[in-house]
Amino acid sequence: MGCMTRVCSLLLLAQASVALMPSSLAIASTTCSDKYVTAVAIQDRADIRAFVDCAAEYVSEHGTEEARRAFHEDERWRYGPHYVFVRLLANPEQGVLSRLLVFPPDPAREGVEGTQVHDIEDRYFLDYFTELHRVLGTVDAGWVHYFFTNFTSGNVEPKSSYLVEIDWEGQRAAIGAGIYERDLPGTCNRADVNAAALEADPSDQHLREFVRCAAMVVESRGYFAKAELEEDSRWSEGSVYVFVLDSMGNQIMSGSSVRLNGNQLHELGGQSRSTDQFGDRDVVDVANTFGETQIYYRAFNPQAGSHQRKVGLLKRVVAQGIPVIVGAGYYLD
Numbered sequence: 454m455g456c457m458t459r460v461c462s463l464l465l466l467a468q469a470s471v472a473l474m475p476s477s478l479a480i481a482s483t484t485c486s487d488k489y490v491t492a493v494a495i496q497d498r499a500d501i502r503a504f505v506d507c508a509a510e511y512v513s514e515h516g517t518e519e520a521r522r523a524f525h526e527d528e529r530w531r532y533g534p535h536y537v538f539v540r541l542l543a544n545p546e547q548g549v550l551s552r553l554l555v556f557p558p559d560p561a562r563e564g565v566e567g568t569q570v571h572d573i574e575d576r577y578f579l580d581y582f583t584e585l586h587r588v589l590g591t592v593d594a595g596w597v598h599y600f601f602t603n604f605t606s607g608n609v610e611p612k613s614s615y616l617v618e619i620d621w622e623g624q625r626a627a628i629g630a631g632i633y634e635r636d637l638p639g640t641c642n643r644a645d646v647n648a649a650a651l652e653a654d655p656s657d658q659h660l661r662e663f664v665r666c667a668a669m670v671v672e673s674r675g676y677f678a679k680a681e682l683e684e685d686s687r688w689s690e691g692s693v694y695v696f697v698l699d700s701m702g703n704q705i706m707s708g709s710s711v712r713l714n715g716n717q718l719h720e721l722g723g724q725s726r727s728t729d730q731f732g733d734r735d736v737v738d739v740a741n742t743f744g745e746t747q748i749y750y751r752a753f754n755p756q757a758g759s760h761q762r763k764v765g766l767l768k769r770v771v772a773q774g775i776p777v778i779v780g781a782g783y784y785l786d
Contacts, residue, residue: 485510492532492630496658498596501535501632502615505594508537509617509628517622525557534605534633542589542618542625543582551582554621555628558604589618589627603633611639641666648690648708648781655783657747657764664766667695668779671706675773679706692756696720698778702737705777711755720752720765720780740767740778754784761786 485507495504508530512520524530524537531537539555556562581599588595594617601612614631621628635645646666651659667688671678678697682688688695689708697706698721707717721736730750740746748765765782 491529492535493528495532495535495630495632498613498615498632498634501613501630504535505537505615505617505628505630508630509619512539512619512621512628521555524555525560531557534603535630537628537630539619539621539626539628540585541621542586542627551585554626585616585627589616593618597629601631606633606645608642611637636662636665638669641669643687647687648693648695649686651781651783652691652693655764657766660764660766660781660783663693664695664768664779664781667781668768668770671697671772671777671779672770675775676705678772682706683708692754692784693781695779695781698737698780700737700741700776700778702735702778709755711753718753721748721750736767737778740769740780741776744769748782752782752784754786757784757786 485503490500490503490507492504495501508520508524511523511530515523524539536557537555538553538557541552541554543551552564553562554564581597584599585597588597594615596613596615598611598613600609602608603610603612610633612631612633614629616627616629619626619628634640635642641662646659646662648663651663667682670681674681682695682697683706689710694708694710695706696704696709699705702721704717704719707720709717709720711718721730731748736746736748739748745766745768748767750763750765751760752763752765753759754761754763762785763782764785765780767778767780769776769778771777
């Protein structure tokens, strides 16, 4: 008898649903091996967290000896300022000395007991090791913020490290990795974040750092930031420059060298409005709504003497009680 009834149709539908379940379950059970989280791909704190979670999984699956070898030798786990470290979770209140178990930048430190490390600076009136023990005594995983040597730059910089408690050969240990963010209020160093650096190495990450650091200047100094943003070579070099708009899209500051009748040309508007070249899409309103937005458009490149494609970033801040939009970009051509 043919399956022509409503019941048979429902059965067929149920069978089809069951057939789809394995692939759905496979997606839900994706492992770190499938994702292949790597040190070279790290850009933000979310990446660091995934990186550390996968490093902890690697220790569990492959054992401590293989993990120690991999963390030292494999590029997946070590690239530039990003690497995996493992530290014994000692209790300083009981006089137990802390000990590094894995530290790829300087393996000579591994296995050496001590309560202080010379380049962990106690700027927050607490001991780093005490804080490490306190955090992982409260939660199974979390963040610790401190100052540490960036082995790429050689400078002591603010570092945020994500840590997970693991078992390391029968001992309580913390496995972690950290990130040095150059666009924090405590960083934004002139030597690292500037217009010349963005022009030499244009990327979304460097653009974000540049705009966020300029936004901090505007946020802290308000309209008194105008002279610095328009005259200091840090904020205007070659084809890279900072500009500031009010919440309606009117230009109030610009480091652009291009002038017409004594006035700097509007960065976004083809004629007079910031919607002209965006098909009447109000990108300033987008920035006001989202707080930070990436835009793609064409602008006059003073270095090339022609209009070219450009990637820009707009960030909303409040300066002297008034919302403004800080922006910059880099040319693709």
